[in-house]
Amino acid sequence: MIELTDLTKIYGGRRAVGPLSLTIPKGQFVALLGGSGCGKTTTLKMINGLITPDGGAVKVGGAPAGEEPPHLLRRRIGYVFQEVGLFPHMTIDENIAVGPKLAGWERPRITSRTQELLDLVALPNELGERLPSGLSGGQRQRVGMARALAAGPRIMLMDEPFGALDPITRDDLGRDYRMLHDRLGLTSVMVTHDVMEALLLADRIVVLDKGAILADGSPGELLADYPDPIVRSLMETPRRQAERVEALIRAPRHG
Amino acid sequence: MDDRWAAAWRVAPDYLAQHVLLSVSALALGVAISLPLAVAASRNAAVRWPSLFGASLIQTIPSLALLALFYPLLLALSALGKTWFGHGFQALGFLPSLLALTLYSMLPILRNGVAGIMGVDHAAVEAARGMGMTSLQRLIRVELPLAAPVIMAGIRTAAVWTIGAATLATPVGQTSLGNYIFLGLQTENWVFVLFGCGASAGLALCTDQLLGLIESGLTQRRPWRMWVGGAGLLVGALAALSPLASATVGRSYVVGSKNFSEQSILSELMASRLEATGAHVQQKQDLGSATAYRALAAGEIDAYVDYTGTLWTNVLDRRDNPGRAVVLRELTSNLKRRDGVMLLGPIGFENAYALAMRADRAKALGIVTIADLAAHAADLNLGSDLEFLSRPEWTALRNAYGLRFRKETSYQPTFMYRALADGEADVISAFSSDGRIAADHLIVLGDPREALPPYDAVILVSPARVEDSRLLGALRPLVGAIPVAAMRAANYTVDRDTDKLTPAQAAADLARRIGSGQPKQ
Ligand SMILES: Nc1ncnc2c1ncn2[C@@H]1O[C@H](COP(=O)(O)OP(=O)(O)O)[C@@H](O)[C@H]1O
Ligand SMILES: [Mg+2]
DSSP states (O other): OOEEEOOOEEEEEEEEEEEEEEETTTOEEEEOOOOOSHHHHHOOOOOOTSSSSSSSEEEEEEETSSSSOOHHHHHHHEEEOTOOOOOOTHHHHHHHHHHHHTTOOOOOHHHHHHHHHHTTTTOOOOGGGGGGSSHHHHHHHHHHHHHTTTOOOOOEEESSSSSOOOOHHHHHHHHHHHHHHHHHHHHEEEEEHHHHHHHHSSSEEEEEEEEEEEEEEOOHHSOOOOSSSHHHHHHHHHHHHHHHHHHHHHSOOOO | HHHHHHHHHHHHHHHHHHHHHHHHHHHHHHHHHHHHHHHHHHHOOHHHHHHHHHHHHHHHHHHHHHHHHHHHHHHHHHHHHHHHOOOOOSSSHOOOOOHHHHHHHHHHHHHHHHEEETSSSSHHHHHHTTTOOOHHHIIIIIIHHHHHHHHHHHHHHHHHHHHHHGGGGGTTOOOOOHHHHHHHHHOOOHHHHHHHHHHHHHHHHHHHHHHHHHHHHHHHOOOHHHHHHHHHHHHHHHHHHHHHHHSOOOOOOEEESHHHHHHHHHHHHHHHHHHTTOOOEEEEEEEEEHHHHHHHHHTTTSSSEEEEIIIIIIIIIOOOOHHHHHHHHHHHHHHHHHHHOOOEEEEEEEEOOOEEHHHHHHHHHHHHHHHHHHHHHHHHHHEOOOOOSSSSHHHHHHHEEEEEEEEEEEEHHHHHHHHHHHOOOSEEEEEETTHHHHHTEEOOOOTTTTOOOOOOOEEEEGGTTTTTTHHHHHGGGGGOOOOOHHHHHHHHHHHHHOOOOOOHHHHHHHHHHTTTOOOOO
């Protein structure tokens, strides 16, 4: 579904990404994992053409990028921004309706779709009348997710979509999204720096370091003894935490 | 006093309508040009710097000069148009004023437009791109709405500037609230000056408040404010413009005048005589001396009064003085041949350049003629009007008598008389028909060497009207009708400091005095 070949981006003589090659089949949920500044956002934006690569090629759905005007490609891809980027002059309902409107939907269909998405991201319907400035950071992030899903894209690109949420909502929304991904047969790429989140949600984890792929495998493969020492230490923390939690659960209770 | 307020009120609907029409048109054109330019400039640095630099540069030109520059430019273009396409256009009045004010309004709109669009939250712009908006959709749905308060603030500034600067359209022949100010300054009618300043400031203030309402409506997303502001502007503009709609369209005459009282009075006199025939008459007042003749030759005004000496030196470029009769005869034939302009005839008085002194002072120094003056000139200050020192008459006079003054200073005519009264000037360049000569106890110094040509007031008619029997019929009775004493008296009623008349009132008095109130058909 998505095919990146020797993708490269250079900023001020420094290589921010690449050369990076990655093929993502239809229906896969991929997590791009890595520390801050390793090139995750840059890679994601090169997939839908928000950033023009300095080298290499992008193919989405088999067609090379540039074959159709970039705005048409972007309408078929849902994108959740790290900074959310809601339109401050539009209500929540209007923000969510932007994609469907661009796709030329009828008004009643847009209205019912807006309600449906507010339910999906667990926001009360009456919030739809408000401006983004009247929402908390977490609520805004959920609206960002709803807006990306509104026009029914087959591909979702998500840049730290759950970053500003409290742990419980984060887990709920993450699981809800994973269910949606499976139900609709989406292809999802999620950027995160949270190892646990990547392990629990993704089918496949691609670890980036200084713009290059350090590791690529299923959560199970990465958790098992992975040859690369950096990846091993990355996986160490969640594993130890999981073991301690498990021990706590198994241990006989005091009292 | 009351009369002057009443006179000011009487012309207010016309002045205000013209002022609003000019300002609204210039602002609309300014927005129509500057906004797309601002969009282009915000997207492209290669457009940004040149356009902002150009707009700033225009702003450094004094607005009066900018307005004045457009007249010769348009005149040349109109002449080109005539040779290429067979017809020219109006180079005087509305068009040059519109273009100059439009240019003048551009900087604030352009600058705020660029700043507003480029200042839109980057995350929102990127989200718009990421959602698949085209460049135009992004502009209309995201960038312009978010930049609207800043853009509106720019339009507001431009509106205030434009309304203020529109008062300067009067000297290029466009009626505006500036007519009060220029006419008032010229005739020391401070009621008019005050009225003009107050009206234009009030207009600017109201517009600013209504635009401010729209701006705050945009900033705080309160649509009702925008509606109230917009409706207020629309209703105000329509109300101000309504006198224009009722004005008779169709054949109308344009009478011109230069920027001093005598000219205003004669223009009013000619206009009222034409109106008495049932014609619709427009007056273009306060024209520059050179502008007036060119405007007449180009057909932009139909008639005005000029002086033989001025035409002799400025238009025919002659420096000799063959005597009154020859000058008049040669002017009549040469203007006809050269420009198709008709010299209808002399009105009956002379308004010559002359040197004048206070009678007591002249007597004390024993000065009767300019020849006597030459001996004392080195100890005396000359006060002149704004034009005199650069005119060939002054050169001729200086050479003929070897005049060397201690100091030479130029004044607005009214201030020149004040300078003479205060002793700031000892000798002034007076006009022989000036009412203040008798009133201020001045004497006109003789010109025994005939260095100055004669300055008989003559009526000139534009080439397009030389066959117009209605115009000729209305103006011909004025030929030979006004003796210098009558003109002086009329001038004095307008120029004096107290109990002033407006030029229109003075013209009515003059008409009664010369007994030709009813034109012969
Ligand atoms: N517009 C830009 N100009 C210059 N450098 C940039 C720009 N955008 C990103 N970078 C640099 O590229 C690298 C990768 O950035 P990014 O993809 O945003 O990282 P991540 O999303 O993984 O935190 C960083 O070192 C960042 O400083
Ligand atoms: Mg990032």
